[in-house]
Amino acid sequence: MKKGDHLFLVDGSAYIFRAYHALPPLTRKSDGLPVGAVSGFCNMLWKLVEESRDTSVGVVPTHFAVIFDYSSTTFRNTLYSEYKANREAPPEDLKPQFGLIREAVRAFDLPCIEKEGFEADDLIATYTRLAVEAGGDVTIVSSDKDLMQLVGPNVILYDQMKDKRLGAQEVKEKFGVYPEKMIDLQALCGDTSDNVPGVPGIGPKTAAQLLEEYGTLEELLERAPEIKQTKRRENLIAFADQARLSKRLVTLDADTPLGDGEQLDDLFIHEPDGEKLVAYLKAMEFTTLTRRVAAALDTDASDVESADLKIEGVPRGPDLDPFEVPDAPGDTVFTATPARLAARLKDGATGQAIDRSRYVTIRDAQTLRSWMDRARDKGSMAFDTETSQLSAMNGDLVGVSFAISPGEAAYVPIAHVAADADLLSGPKDATSLGGQIPLGEALDILKPVLEDASVLKIGQNIKYDLLVMLQHGIAMTPIDDTMLISYALDASSGLEGHGMDELSERWLGHKPISYKELCGSGRTARPIAAVEIDKVTEYAAEDADVTLRLWQVLKPRLAAERLAHVYERLERPLAPVLARMEQRGIMVDRQILSRLSGRFSQKQAGIEADIAQMAGEEFNPGSPKQLGEILFGKLGLPGGKKTKSGQWSTDARVLEDLAAEGHDLPRRIVDWRQLTKLKGTYTDALPSHMDENGRIHTSFSMASTTTGRLSSSEPNLQNIPVRTEEGRAIRTAFVAPKGKKLVSADYSQIELRILAHIADIPQLKDAFRNGIDIHAMTASEMFGVPVEGMDPMVRRRAKAINFGIIYGISAFGLANQLSIPREEAGLYIKRYFERFPGIRDYMDQTKAYAKKHGYVETLFGRRAHYPDITSKNPQVRAFNERAAINAPIQGTAADVIRRAMVRMESALETAGLSAQMLLQVHDELIFEVDDSEIDETIAVVRRVMEAAPGPSVSLSVPLEVDAKAATNWDEAH
DNA sequence: CGCTCCTAACC
DNA sequence: AGGTTAGGAGCGA
Numbered sequence: 001m002k003k004g005d006h007l008f009l010v011d012g013s014a015y016i017f018r019a020y021h022a023l024p025p026l027t028r029k030s031d032g033l034p035v036g037a038v039s040g041f042c043n044m045l046w047k048l049v050e051e052s053r054d055t056s057v058g059v060v061p062t063h064f065a066v067i068f069d070y071s072s073t074t075f076r077n078t079l080y081s082e083y084k085a086n087r088e089a090p091p092e093d094l095k096p097q098f099g100l101i102r103e104a105v106r107a108f109d110l111p112c113i114e115k116e117g118f119e120a121d122d123l124i125a126t127y128t129r130l131a132v133e134a135g136g137d138v139t140i141v142s143s144d145k146d147l148m149q150l151v152g153p154n155v156i157l158y159d160q161m162k163d164k165r166l167g168a169q170e171v172k173e174k175f176g177v178y179p180e181k182m183i184d185l186q187a188l189c190g191d192t193s194d195n196v197p198g199v200p201g202i203g204p205k206t207a208a209q210l211l212e213e214y215g216t217l218e219e220l221l222e223r224a225p226e227i228k229q230t231k232r233r234e235n236l237i238a239f240a241d242q243a244r245l246s247k248r249l250v251t252l253d254a255d256t257p258l259g260d261g262e263q264l265d266d267l268f269i270h271e272p273d274g275e276k277l278v279a280y281l282k283a284m285e286f287t288t289l290t291r292r293v294a295a296a297l298d299t300d301a302s303d304v305e306s307a308d309l310k311i312e313g314v315p316r317g318p319d320l321d322p323f324e325v326p327d328a329p330g331d332t333v334f335t336a337t338p339a340r341l342a343a344r345l346k347d348g349a350t351g352q353a354i355d356r357s358r359y360v361t362i363r364d365a366q367t368l369r370s371w372m373d374r375a376r377d378k379g380s381m382a383f384d385t386e387t388s389q390l391s392a393m394n395g396d397l398v399g400v401s402f403a404i405s406p407g408e409a410a411y412v413p414i415a416h417v418a419a420d421a422d423l424l425s426g427p428k429d430a431t432s433l434g435g436q437i438p439l440g441e442a443l444d445i446l447k448p449v450l451e452d453a454s455v456l457k458i459g460q461n462i463k464y465d466l467l468v469m470l471q472h473g474i475a476m477t478p479i480d481d482t483m484l485i486s487y488a489l490d491a492s493s494g495l496e497g498h499g500m501d502e503l504s505e506r507w508l509g510h511k512p513i514s515y516k517e518l519c520g521s522g523r524t525a526r527p528i529a530a531v532e533i534d535k536v537t538e539y540a541a542e543d544a545d546v547t548l549r550l551w552q553v554l555k556p557r558l559a560a561e562r563l564a565h566v567y568e569r570l571e572r573p574l575a576p577v578l579a580r581m582e583q584r585g586i587m588v589d590r591q592i593l594s595r596l597s598g599r600f601s602q603k604q605a606g607i608e609a610d611i612a613q614m615a616g617e618e619f620n621p622g623s624p625k626q627l628g629e630i631l632f633g634k635l636g637l638p639g640g641k642k643t644k645s646g647q648w649s650t651d652a653r654v655l656e657d658l659a660a661e662g663h664d665l666p667r668r669i670v671d672w673r674q675l676t677k678l679k680g681t682y683t684d685a686l687p688s689h690m691d692e693n694g695r696i697h698t699s700f701s702m703a704s705t706t707t708g709r710l711s712s713s714e715p716n717l718q719n720i721p722v723r724t725e726e727g728r729a730i731r732t733a734f735v736a737p738k739g740k741k742l743v744s745a746d747y748s749q750i751e752l753r754i755l756a757h758i759a760d761i762p763q764l765k766d767a768f769r770n771g772i773d774i775h776a777m778t779a780s781e782m783f784g785v786p787v788e789g790m791d792p793m794v795r796r797r798a799k800a801i802n803f804g805i806i807y808g809i810s811a812f813g814l815a816n817q818l819s820i821p822r823e824e825a826g827l828y829i830k831r832y833f834e835r836f837p838g839i840r841d842y843m844d845q846t847k848a849y850a851k852k853h854g855y856v857e858t859l860f861g862r863r864a865h866y867p868d869i870t871s872k873n874p875q876v877r878a879f880n881e882r883a884a885i886n887a888p889i890q891g892t893a894a895d896v897i898r899r900a901m902v903r904m905e906s907a908l909e910t911a912g913l914s915a916q917m918l919l920q921v922h923d924e925l926i927f928e929v930d931d932s933e934i935d936e937t938i939a940v941v942r943r944v945m946e947a948a949p950g951p952s953v954s955l956s957v958p959l960e961v962d963a964k965a966a967t968n969w970d971e972a973h
Numbered sequence: 974c975g976c977t978c979c980t981a982a983c984c
Numbered sequence: 985a986g987g988t989t990a991g992g993a994g995c996g997a
Binding site for chain 1: 985986987988989990991992993994
């Protein structure tokens with residue numbers, strides 16, 4: 001530090017209390033965490049940083065630090081045990097905020113300094129002295145009178161809230177003495193808030209007057225007998241030592257030891273790291289400040305993932321239910337019930353009736369531009385794309401719609417054709433349609449807005465629109481998705497889905513035009529591009545309008561129900577990741593499938609002949625009805641189970657059991673069925689999904705399971721065979737292009753590991769920590785047999801039980817699985833609970849929790865609702881109980897891999913790797929990797945996957961990932 | 974043509 | 985026995 005430099009010292013602790021008291025006390029983050037003081041602190045600090053970055057006004061700091069009190073006991077307590085003894089403990093809701101505020105300072109990239117045994121004021125005094133000695137200037141950001149003693153020619157105090165700067169003159173005006181006499185003044189007056197005694201009967205006015213007359217405290221105490229006023233004289237004599245003690249208490253220690261990285265020169269200022277700061281502010285859900293900071297630091301907030309802050313000692317989770325009405329008034333912040341909240345929001349969103357006649361058709365570029373300007377002004381819009389086919393990958397863009405405010409919506413036709421156009425004649429004269437903006441021009445106008453960080457694009461199933469726009473080179477950001485918001489809020493095992501029409505009826509009481517109504521179905525179906533533009537305007541603009549209103553209804557619930565974290569970390573950021581995976585697709589070798597199909601056909605024909613011969617007649621083995629009649633009627637075999645509708649069941653289990661009794665026909669049926677399945681569902685169906693580059697693009701659904709798992713469809717690539725050798729042959733058709741390999745990385749036993757953690761089972765945890773065969777350990781524990789040389793059948797039974805536990809075991813189910821009597825299965829379960837009592841506790845607690853709340857939670861806070869768990873029907877109830885037991889385990893595993901996926905792309909990119917994530921199969925990720933980068937990629941993938949729970953959750957068992965590279969999926973797996 | 978039932982593929 | 989999607993059969997309109 002040199003002459004002309006300027007040090008800013010922020011009195012952090014004083015800041016905290018001011019922020020706390022200045023703000024409404026009940027500000028909370030969506031998960032219930034109180035953050036009012038953090039918010040106030042960040043706003044004040046940002047204002048300061050922003051002002052100090054502005055070179056056009058005032059002083060610009062060259063050095064900057066935020067100073068905190070370390071603890072309440074300091075050297076002053078050894079001088080005087082009563083020092084600050086009257087201080088009350090900080091309020092409960094302030095406590096968790098101290099740590100967060102220190103995090104805030106670090107996020108601002110500012111030195112955060114505190115020292116055990118010293119007060120912030122001492123550190124401030126020390127830095128002030130050092131800076132002045134070095135020839136610099138100092139601004140102390142505080143209004144604490146204890147700091148007035150530091151003011152001097154080069155040192156001022158700055159009260160940010162009142163925007164007042166105090167120099168020596170201002171101190172004199174305020175207290176009647178110049179700063180150098182402040183210590184003596186305080187020693188005389190004492191300080192009730194710090195419990196500094198001072199001299200009784202002497203307040204600031206008298207003290208100033210006395211010091212004016214006698215010069216210093218020491219002088220005054222010595223000449224006290226001269227004082228005329230009896231009481232004052234007596235007190236000054238009697239309490240002289242107390243005054244001297246007070247002086248030592250109020251005198252700041254300007255010689256505080258400073259550690260490494262805390263030296264004056266270490267406080268040299270630098271530009272804040274925009275991403276780091278935005279990540280923190282996002283995590284704290286300070287939306288306004290996030291926006292401001294992002295803009296000022298030229299950071300794209302939507303690109304930044306909110307920081308994953310670990311917050312200790314904060315009540316959250318099961319015990320804190322924000323919707324419980326408090327016992328005593330003021331007990332709990334939240335008194336709204338979801339129903340009340342939703343009702344209020346619904347009124348707001350439907351206040352403006354849905355009126356399709358008001359929707360606008362935009363046919364020229366100028367009008368489109370003015371609408372986009374409106375969107376920019378507004379900062380958000382609902383956005384929807386219409387495509388020629390229902391699949392985003394294959395469909396061409398036909399038009400887009402958007403809504404700026406409820407009722408204010410428009411449709412932009414882009415590639416409509418005349419209604420009588422057909423495949424042969426192609427598009428008719430576009431002018432007859434009333435004019436359309438050509439695709440390229442429309443995209444040029446849309447792109448800047450769709451990619452504008454300050455305009456939020458709200459969609460319903462926005463992954464679809466992301467993919468459509470991605471096909472046109474537009475990467476939409478930032479985004480929100482009403483489907484995903486609804487899913488985070490209300491994932492349930494019931495029938496309620498998260499489709500727009502459903503949501504609209506549920507929340508807005510409005511039934512939108514359905515796709516079928518618009519385009520027809522079956523024989524009457526026609527492409528949307530051939531539907532009259534006026535009709536499509538009503539349909540498409542309505543979709544955008546409804547989406548916007550749904551967003552208004554649903555988005556606030558995220559925060560109110562503490563689900564913002566789930567949405568923001570597990571849902572929203574995954575959408576673009578999945579869109580890119582879908583766009584890439586996976587390469588499939590058509591020849592391999594075709595050869596397999598031929599082979600399966602031949603075998604199938606042979607088996608069909610066998611079957612007909614054994615049955616003594618031709619029948620359709622694919623008809624369970626006909627098959628049942630043959631087996632249990634004509635041939636008189638013993639029937640086992642019945643299906644729901646009362647038919648004899650002919651599923652594989654039944655047929656296997658019959659085969660085991662020596663019947664040949666059932667065996668052949670099983671073989672036939674397997675081949676038929678493989679051929680029909682895979683070898684024959686998959687080629688029809690291939691694109692011109694030989695790649696298959698599945699569609700992942702983010703909101704169709706209750707537990708948080710993804711699903712895959714058109715085609716489903718999450719059920720490609722693996723169990724049998726013939727099935728695995730299908731996997732060999734999934735390949736990497738020349739020069740690349742497929743890498744498959746899968747979590748080993750992730751659900752059992754999560755069970756071990758959640759239910760806290762010592763034996764299971766130890767086994768996982770020590771890499772012991774978990775099923776063998778279970779068998780050994782249950783049946784008392786050594787792991788060495790264990791009968792594979794015994795291990796198989798234990799394995800079935802372990803899986804059964806995850807599924808919310810029942811004697812019926814286990815008996816079915818193992819083909820053993822129900823009584824025997826019951827005994828196994830009993831034994832299991834005896835050996836692992838924690839499991840039964842977990843099950844009981846989970847059931848009770850689900851019954852009380854109507855939902856269960858994963859470790860990451862995702863909820864799965866089971867309203868029917870209180871059903872009077874014992875079967876329904878039991879089913880819901882088992883599902884509720886399973887959901888936290890399955891769901892936590894789903895959350896873990898989602899976290900890995902959200903982080904994966906940037907981790908690979910940071911490592912300079914070109915690997916591309918293609919598929920997710922629940923506990924497995926599949927990548928396409930350049931031959932030269934395989935080892936490095938596997939290392940990064942494994943690291944990201946294994947570390948995925950942290951830092952939000954720290955599992956007490958390690959996660960393990962197996963990864964392998966090969967030319968095809970079968971060998972990589 | 975559209976729905977339900979049954980079965981089977983996966984984790 | 986928890987979570988899925990797909991395909992064929994069968995049936996009614």
